[in-house]
Amino acid sequence: MRVVVTGATGNVGTSLLGALSGDEVVQEIVGLARRKPALHVPKTTWVSADVEYSDLVSIFRGADCVVHLAWRIQPSHDITALRKTNVAGSARVFDAVAEARVPALVYASSVGAYSPGPKERPVDENWPTEGTPTSFYARHKAEVERLLDRFEVEHPDVRVVRMRPALIFKRSSGEEQRQYFLGHLFPRALARPRLVRLVPSLPQLRFQAVHADDVADAYRRAILDEGAHGAFNLAADPVLEATTLARALDARTLPLPASLIRGAMAMTWRLRLQPTPPGWLDMGLSVPVMDTTRARTELGWEPQHSSVAALLELLSGIHQGASGPTPVLRPAPARERLKLWQ
Numbered sequence: 001m002r003v004v005v006t007g008a009t010g011n012v013g014t015s016l017l018g019a020l021s022g023d024e025v026v027q028e029i030v031g032l033a034r035r036k037p038a039l040h041v042p043k044t045t046w047v048s049a050d051v052e053y054s055d056l057v058s059i060f061r062g063a064d065c066v067v068h069l070a071w072r073i074q075p076s077h078d079i080t081a082l083r084k085t086n087v088a089g090s091a092r093v094f095d096a097v098a099e100a101r102v103p104a105l106v107y108a109s110s111v112g113a114y115s116p117g118p119k120e121r122p123v124d125e126n127w128p129t130e131g132t133p134t135s136f137y138a139r140h141k142a143e144v145e146r147l148l149d150r151f152e153v154e155h156p157d158v159r160v161v162r163m164r165p166a167l168i169f170k171r172s173s174g175e176e177q178r179q180y181f182l183g184h185l186f187p188r189a190l191a192r193p194r195l196v197r198l199v200p201s202l203p204q205l206r207f208q209a210v211h212a213d214d215v216a217d218a219y220r221r222a223i224l225d226e227g228a229h230g231a232f233n234l235a236a237d238p239v240l241e242a243t244t245l246a247r248a249l250d251a252r253t254l255p256l257p258a259s260l261i262r263g264a265m266a267m268t269w270r271l272r273l274q275p276t277p278p279g280w281l282d283m284g285l286s287v288p289v290m291d292t293t294r295a296r297t298e299l300g301w302e303p304q305h306s307s308v309a310a311l312l313e314l315l316s317g318i319h320q321g322a323s324g325p326t327p328v329l330r331p332a333p334a335r336e337r338l339k340l341w342q
Helices: 011-021 079-099 136-154 171-182 212-224 242-249 258-270 279-286 293-298 307-319 334-341
Strands: 002-006 028-033 044-048 065-068 104-108 159-165 167-169 198-201 207-211 230-234 236-240 252-255
Touching (some): 002 011, 011 212, 079 104, 079 136, 104 136, 136 159, 159 212, 167 307, 171 307, 198 242, 207 212, 236 242, 242 307
Parallel strands (some): 028 044, 065 104
C-alpha cells in the first residue's frame, strides 16, 4: 500500500508516519510538507509541496490513500491567508484526489466542526457540523465539511473518512503549541504542574482531549480498513472540566465569568501579546461532548492514554521546551515568531 500524507511534519502527522511505518501492509509513505524535514522515518519519502499551489495530482497518482492533515492556525490576524490554506487548499487536495483516481481519502476534521451542543450527554457523528460562528478555525472546518459533502456526491467511487478528534496533545508538540496558542511571551516555568495552584472554573467549559499517538492509531486503522467510511469521533476519557483538572494538578478551582476571560483574551490578542483570539474560547464553551462508540466498535480503536495523561504530557513538554525534528515542531527563530502573529 502507498499512502500520501499532507501536513506530515506536524503534531498528528509525525505520529501517523510512525504508526504507518511500523505496519507491514504499508510499503511506501509519501510525506508532503512546505519545508522538508531532517526527520528520517522508515518507508517514507519527503516531498516539498504546498496545498495552495503545488501540482498535487502527480504526487497523488498511484496512491492507495491520501490523508489530508495540512492546516494553519497562525497568523490568526490574517484570516484571508488562513482560509487560502485551510479551505481553498483542502479543495485543491480533494480535486487532485479525484483527478489522480485515488480510491480513498482520509480527512482531518475536528470537534471544532460541530455546531453548539450539549455538555451533559455525548453526541454521535450525526450532530450538525456548522461550527462556532465566532471561531475562524470552526468556520473553516465546517466549510471543508461542506466541500466533502459535495465531493462524496460527485465521486461516490472514493471512500471518504472524516476524523473528528478532540484537542490533540503529546510531549514533543509542547514548544509548537506554546508558540501557536500561548505565545513566546508565556514563561515555560508556569506550565510546571506543581506550580499550577488555581484552575479557572468557567460554566460550560467541559472539553475532551486525546493523545496524538492514539489519533494516529485511529487513522492507521481507517486507512487499512476498506470498509471504514464516514465520520469518526476521537476522544479519550475522562471529559475534562475544572474539578477534574484541579484533582490531577492537586490545585483548587477558581470560579470566573467567561466574559472576563474572553475580554482578557480579546484585548491581549488585539495588542499582539498572545496569538489566540477569543473565538477559541467560544468554541470550547459551545462544542458538544462527543460519543466515541463508532470508532471503538467499527475500527476496534481504544486510546492507550487518558485525556489527563495526554494533558499532563503536554504541560511537561511546554515546561521543558520539548520539540521535534521537523520545521513545524522545532522552536521558531525570533523573527519567525513575530511574523507568525502578524
